[in-house]
Amino acid sequence: MSDYLSSVNFENFGPIKKGTLKLTRLHALIGPNDSGKSWTLRGLGGRDLGRGALVVSMQGGLPIAPRNGWPRTRTLRLDPDFLRKGSRLIGEGESLGFQDERGTGLGALLDAVFARNVRDYLALEAEFKQLFPTVDGFRLHTDDSSNRRVGVRLFDGSEVPAEFMSEGMLYFLAFAILPYLSPVGLILVEEPENGLHPSRIAEVMRVLRKISETTQVVLATHSPLVVNELKPDEVTLVTRTKEAGTTFTPIVETPNFKKRSEAYALGELWLNYADGIAEAPLFKTNGAA
Amino acid sequence: MKVYLAGEGEHELGRWAQSVEYREASTRADGVLFALFRRAGLEGSVLAGKRWRDIRKYRAGGHATAEQRALHQLAIDAAEQGADVLLWARDTDGDSDRAKQLKDKHVELKASFDAELEIIGEPANPCIEAWIVALAGHHPTPESLSVQKLEALTKTHQLDTEQAMVDLINSSELETSRSRSLADFVAQLRVAAE
Numbered sequence: 449m450s451d452y453l454s455s456v457n458f459e460n461f462g463p464i465k466k467g468t469l470k471l472t473r474l475h476a477l478i479g480p481n482d483s484g485k486s487w488t489l490r491g492l493g494g495r496d497l498g499r500g501a502l503v504v505s506m507q508g509g510l511p512i513a514p515r516n517g518w519p520r521t522r523t524l525r526l527d528p529d530f531l532r533k534g535s536r537l538i539g540e541g542e543s544l545g546f547q548d549e550r551g552t553g554l555g556a557l558l559d560a561v562f563a564r565n566v567r568d569y570l571a572l573e574a575e576f577k578q579l580f581p582t583v584d585g586f587r588l589h590t591d592d593s594s595n596r597r598v599g600v601r602l603f604d605g606s607e608v609p610a611e612f613m614s615e616g617m618l619y620f621l622a623f624a625i626l627p628y629l630s631p632v633g634l635i636l637v638e639e640p641e642n643g644l645h646p647s648r649i650a651e652v653m654r655v656l657r658k659i660s661e662t663t664q665v666v667l668a669t670h671s672p673l674v675v676n677e678l679k680p681d682e683v684t685l686v687t688r689t690k691e692a693g694t695t696f697t698p699i700v701e702t703p704n705f706k707k708r709s710e711a712y713a714l715g716e717l718w719l720n721y722a723d724g725i726a727e728a729p730l731f732k733t734n735g736a737a
Numbered sequence: 738m739k740v741y742l743a744g745e746g747e748h749e750l751g752r753w754a755q756s757v758e759y760r761e762a763s764t765r766a767d768g769v770l771f772a773l774f775r776r777a778g779l780e781g782s783v784l785a786g787k788r789w790r791d792i793r794k795y796r797a798g799g800h801a802t803a804e805q806r807a808l809h810q811l812a813i814d815a816a817e818q819g820a821d822v823l824l825w826a827r828d829t830d831g832d833s834d835r836a837k838q839l840k841d842k843h844v845e846l847k848a849s850f851d852a853e854l855e856i857i858g859e860p861a862n863p864c865i866e867a868w869i870v871a872l873a874g875h876h877p878t879p880e881s882l883s884v885q886k887l888e889a890l891t892k893t894h895q896l897d898t899e900q901a902m903v904d905l906i907n908s909s910e911l912e913t914s915r916s917r918s919l920a921d922f923v924a925q926l927r928v929a930a931e
Contacts, residue, residue: 711813712810733816
């Protein structure tokens with residue numbers, strides 16, 4: 449049996465009348481507004497293989513609220529300004545978690561991971577250094593005896609305090625620390641591109657790919673830059689008509705995909721043929737191509 | 738044959754360089770490329786036209802340059818729209834790398850699209866005006882001139898509108914040794930006409 453959701457059947461769930469969604473460890477749902485992407489994420493939230501789900505949206509993104517009856521589903525609306533904030537230390541015996549759903553408490557969480565299991569801390573730091581090669585290690589700043597803020601130390605000896613850390617670094621840390629807190633089976637991310645400079649999107653996607661090695665990540669996106677970072681079998685097109693409701697089409701099953709993908713990167717292909725309504729140009733060719 | 742045109746602008750494409758709203762009512766010719774196509778004895782109608790600057794350009798992939806990807810995208814679009822022929826020209830602006838990239842991709846695409854789509858095209862060296870000057874015989878080696886000089890020359894000889902260019906083509910012998918790139922383009926047309 450697969451340790452992640454590889455196929456999910458839907459029936460009469462929101463705008464989805466009936467359909468099967470095939471998933472990979474890292475998977476993106478793309479499609480027009482109001483096509484049913486967020487509903488699909490909500491639907492996945494209830495099928496977390498018993499290990500809980502975490503619903504994450506980025507700065508400015510709307511959260512997909514967990515429905516009643518999903519006690520294992522938690523919500524985070526990450527905001528770099530909150531991730532940078534100092535926060536009170538987490539005491540022995542206290543459960544590990546952010547102090548609010550915007551991400552306050554990142555420094556205190558790192559501090560607590562260090563205090564409780566230094567190996568976990570070192571593993572986290574090693575993972576971080578692999579993605580950000582100029583970084584020599586974490587540097588937790590202390591505003592006062594009961595407060596921690598995150599920071600990093602570079603190989604040249606300089607230190608980068610929280611207020612100057614890139615959003616990519618902060619988002620990575622926020623995601624990467626999740627498995628050390630309360631492990632979940634599934635992370636659902638609504639529009640990871642929100643609030644990010646376009647040049648940072650690839651970085652965040654690298655982070656999500658890394659996390660997907662241990663925890664399945666399913667995201668909904670409107671950004672071709674996000675899609676550019678994915679493999680063809682990791683993308684499903686979500687469309688919706690009055691008659692059929694929401695339907696799922698793996699992007700590799702759209703017409704002429706092989707030839708199109710020789711000329712376009714994946715996100716470019718989508719953008720070039722998308723119309724933002726029914727994505728009809730993506731599905732048809734007039735000729736025999 | 739249904740022809741998909743692609744080129745720099747009005748001279749190459751005529752009314753197909755205009756937006757759809759204006760094209761319907763336009764009395765302008767179909768441009769230099771289609772005039773050459775007809776003059777070489779080929780029959781057909783224009784299905785669509787695209788200016789080079791309207792090709793969506795994104796980052797270049799590792800396997801191809803931006804120019805090559807643009808040509809590849811044109812071929813896919815032409816085939817998907819049901820064209821029989823992609824007829825293209827692109828100014829080199831004196832950039833020999835651009836010319837080589839396009840020629841290499843052209844050869845590759847001709848092989849991969851094979852019977853699906855006839856692809857006829859050539860980088861115009863240094864621009865389409867050199868072909869006109871070559872046909873008119875106003876300079877022995879127009880490919881050695883700058884784009885600015887060629888534009889000035891076509892203006893001096895009142896050959897700077899697409900209609901004047903088309904009229905010239907319709908009254909000219911296409912075979913010329915004054916422009917190698919035009920000769921190569923015409924040779925492709927002749928092969929297609931056989």
